[in-house]
Amino acid sequence: MLLRTQIIYSLLAMLFLNAAVALGEEDPSSTKQCTSLTASGNSEYPPFLWRETSTSDDLQGVNRFFIDELSRRINIPIKLIYVGPWSRAQSEVKNGRVDLLAGAFYTNERSDYMDYFMPVILHTNSVVWQRKGSMFPFTKKEDLEGKWGVTVIDNSFGQEFDHYAQRHLNILSVSSVSQALRMLAADRVDYVLYERNPAYAYAVKLGLSDSIVPVLPYISSEGLYLTMSKRSSCNTSEIKHKIAVALQKMQQDGYTEKALIKGIEAWEKHSRTELSLK
Incomplete structure (x- = not known):
């Protein structure tokens, strides 16, 4: 009799819990409340x-x-x-x-x-940055083939461009945009890939805004x-x-x-x- 009573109470508890969840009430067995x-x-x-x-x-x-x-x-x-x-x-x-x-x-x-x-x-818009005095024609992503570029580690320019770059482009990865822009200014790479506004802010900060420039069209707008x-x-x-x-x-x-x-x-x-x- 005691076992049967326990089973009945367990079934009633499960029914109550399911009903509470269905009504949108908090499930007491869920993860702890998020406080920060x-x-x-x-x-x-x-x-x-x-x-x-x-x-x-x-x-x-x-x-x-x-x-x-x-x-x-x-x-x-x-x-x-x-x-x-x-x-x-x-x-x-x-x-x-x-x-x-x-x-x-x-x-x-x-x-x-x-x-x-x-x-x-x-x-935000991502662009190709080039060095004044040694600029190359750029109107489409295919124009980057055969040249050396640089960007920041684990940076993305949208699914479509990332896939194309993996198959066709030579792009180095460095730890910071400052390093990438300095490499371009020092003629160590042909171009930098980065978002326009952040790269421009760092170009000004590094005193490179007169030697490197962004070119159109954007490679992506994401x-x-x-x-x-x-x-x-x-x-x-x-x-x-x-x-x-x-x-x-x-x-x-x-x-x-x-x-x-x-x-x-x-x-x-x-x-x-x-x-x-x-």
Whole structure:
């Protein structure tokens, strides 16, 4: 009789649990509640992300304003931190040690370990940078064949261009955009592949804006997404729904454009301060 009673209670408990889940109530057997999130990104990506100093652990820029606003709207603290170069930031998200990536292009490989949120944060254009005095005709990606290029480790220019580059182009990978631009200025490579605005910001900072130039057409125009690690303990349907709703409302009320303006102004102020200290 006791065994039968226990079985009946167990069945009733299961029915109640299933009913609660069906009604959208929290499943007590699910993962622990998410009380905070960590985010990182490409620290050499002004005006979208950068570090104030070479020893700073914080990231500033357009995406910082964006993440801070997202945190406020979902009512969950998000700490945007520097964890190393762009390749390291991606690795930390892949392993689940960092929850979010504040700005990434879509690739099939990345989608294996990250969930992508819609809508995109913004769109950005990637270009071919050449050295003045030794420029070559460029109107299509095929014009890069037979030449030597350089970009940053684990950088992407969209699925289509990445596949073409792997099969047909000679592209070296280095740890930073600063190194890539210096290699171009020193005539060690024929071109650099990188997003236009961040590369221009660093060209000015390095004093190379008079010797290297971006050329048209763009090699790609890609959406910059917020992503979440599939290994994150906060990767739940509830949290992802909150983030998706907040992103949609941020786009609708024009916050993305406000963040872009604030980020550009912050980078210009940072650049003027650095120049005054030299």
